[in-house]
Amino acid sequence: MHPVSWSARICGIALLLFHLPALAAGEAYAPFGIPLDFVLFGATLLGVALFHRHTLQVALAGLAVITAYKLEVTGFPEGAGLAGLGLHLEHEAVGLVNLVGLLLGFAVLARHFEDSGVPDRLPRFLPDGWKGAFTLLAMIFVLSSFLDNIAAALIGGTVAASVYERKVHIGFLAAIVGAANAGGAGSVVGDTTTTMMWIAGVSPAELVRAFVPSAVALVIFGVPAALQQAGLATIRRQFAPHARIDWVRVAIVAFILLSAILTNVVANSRFQGLSDRFPFLGVAVWMALLLSAPVRPPEWKLLPEALKGTLFLISLVTAASMMPVEKLPPASWETALGLGFVSAAFDNIPLTALALAQGGYDWAMLAYAVGFGGSMIWFGSSAGVALSNLFPEARSVGAWLRHGWHVAVAYIGGFLALLFMLGWRAGS
Template identity: 55%
Template sequence: MNKTHSGRNISAWLFLLSTLIFPTFAMAADGNHMLTVAGIRLEFILFAATLLGVALFHNYTMWVSIAGLTAVVASKYLFLDDFSLAQHILGGEGHEGEWRVLLNLLGLLFGFAILAKHFEESELPKILPKYLPDDWKGGFVLLIMIFVISAFLDNIAAAMIGGAIAFVVFNKRVHIGYLAAIVAASNAGGSGSVVGDTTTTLMWIDGVNPLNVVHAYIAAGTALVLFGVIASIQQDKYQRIIKDAPLGIVVEWKKLGVVGLILISAILTNYFFDFPAMGVWIAIIISALVVKTPWSELKNALGGTVFLMGLVTCASLMPVDELPKASWLTTFFLGFVSAVFDNIPLTKLCLEQGGYDWGVLAYAVGFGGSMLWFGSSAGVALSNMYPEARSAVTWVRQGWHVAASYIIGFFVLLALSGWAPHAPHKASQNNLVKQETVAKPNA
């Protein structure tokens, strides 16, 4: 209760500060232009302040996210006459809007909270120690499992399943460095598959050949070995895997069947409709007729879900209008950018710009978000299960091996596969064809 009141107080103070400052800014505004401070647009400053608030007040992240989103939206309305939040979300004038991404994310976060509980109640995690090695290699095998699962399923599900297993096999004591490795394994596993991560799915929808992202696994596999071994040793020293499964454990096959149904439905609707959340909820509703559904998990996941929705919406409002020329160096730094800014709008921008090696980009924006707990949907989803992970400082300090593995994996990929940029994508190609068509008659 005290945390709730404190969070509301933080949010209220931030909102009050905004209402006092923004009118002064608005009076100084010049037409339909966003205010800049030292050449930096106000939205970026507010978003950076929000991320700083998340790092400093990690126990009140939901309220910080709400306050940050409110401030960014207010700045848009104050300085930009043509801004419309409804149009930004719902789309219009050739712009699809963010509704699909946000609704899909909302459904997955709530749905996978229920999936994770079904998996826990199936009792299967309790007998897994019987099949995992007793020492640090048991943790490493678990990370490999998460990597493989994420290759054909959304990385959020892979992280939640891995988190649920770790909760049991490590007797509820999971090292932050290992939590970072769970997120990294789920993001790495999805980086080379067009059904394993939202960013690669976006590439696929936009016309990128699925085979053009597969070589991301060169970097992802390298990174998995590096951070996987280090994190597993960290976890083994912190809490060794349980050697023997408790006696008398009986697997609830109906619960396990529900988990399988949810996963299969998510894969099918992701493949056919680019909307895995729809399949998740169809399966949950159907299964509710057969087994008891843990609806209380929706309440438990509410805080983290609201936080992520606010942060992702805030990131989508950033005016990322242009990037430096596509190159391996630009792509390398985009990995660090994706740990702070949402990688979905970054990927969209790269697709519009063209000229990238899609496999290298997929690894950078997909795996790069693992370097901070709020840098990817998988990290935020896992933090619902492990609230102690919501400290950026602790995540970076104890999960340092993730950033180191990203760098090493990136350069191993360049050394083995090279930088092979594809032609400018879609719009740019169409414009080039039109220009050539017009130029020929004049020749």
């Protein structure tokens, strides 16, 4: 048995033994005034942060423990026992199916874009010196606005590894993740958290405001990160100058994205009642994928690995939906600012799910906070975890904080810019 597995089991057993008296009595327990639901949820997120190689197992185990506790002790928002669980899952089903469809669909979509040849042409537009490094970050920012932030970070990391011959500064790696997360914060197709808000009924136009703090943050962290990279290595000019663009694949990417956007607009404007009962968005993405498959076959072999990541996220989102949100701090700009720092240590997906269930947030401000805030630590966002697979040296919290200090400064600067320029706009 792997030692990490034993560590996870010991932690879980210790947690259950500590709370056994209350559980045996069938009473809700609140250590230090915190509902046990949140303690179990926090323990799950801590397990995800500590045991990176077993995140799916930790998430599934956490969901199982939380579900058992809700079944036996507190019940669900829709009722107690198995009947309450069934009603709760029925209530969450459409959102979860939409999320599964989008996550798997975007994994295939990202590979279409990578195979289009567009990433191979990007280095041709990079000037020399620190301006070239900053331009690369700006490109990642733009890519993430219409492509998943994980894909944007991976494309940016791949380009950086190529043009700098793998001599990439850790501060610049942090900036790549920051650019990917910042660019996705204002787009409903650029980040899983914004996609979740979109599915929940938040208008794409409302989230566009998040580009204001994201752009400010890009300048704040981008310049020092570019200077760090320029001081370490210069741009290599022997890249593939004759790389050709597959415009058919580019058209397929545009077709899939437009299908998703138009479907969401029509469903929420004309069939709002039905959109709560049928996963129009996820189905639209997959219909577009299947219709375009005869023209350029997708790489279906990506789906098994993508499914593991999807199950991990779905487990956390489902667990988050069971939390007693009426006991969360009231929605405010101070809470949103704090959630950004929390997202640096814990996954931003469940934080977003909790905020959506509670309501009342400025969704653009929250999208920026939980989207970009996770960039402050390498495992604080999916983009950071993905990029660390290309650059294992990034898997050091100390090095990330020491060399990527500008990301934390940029988070605060961007947040304050949004607050003072556009103010707090509470949503539903």
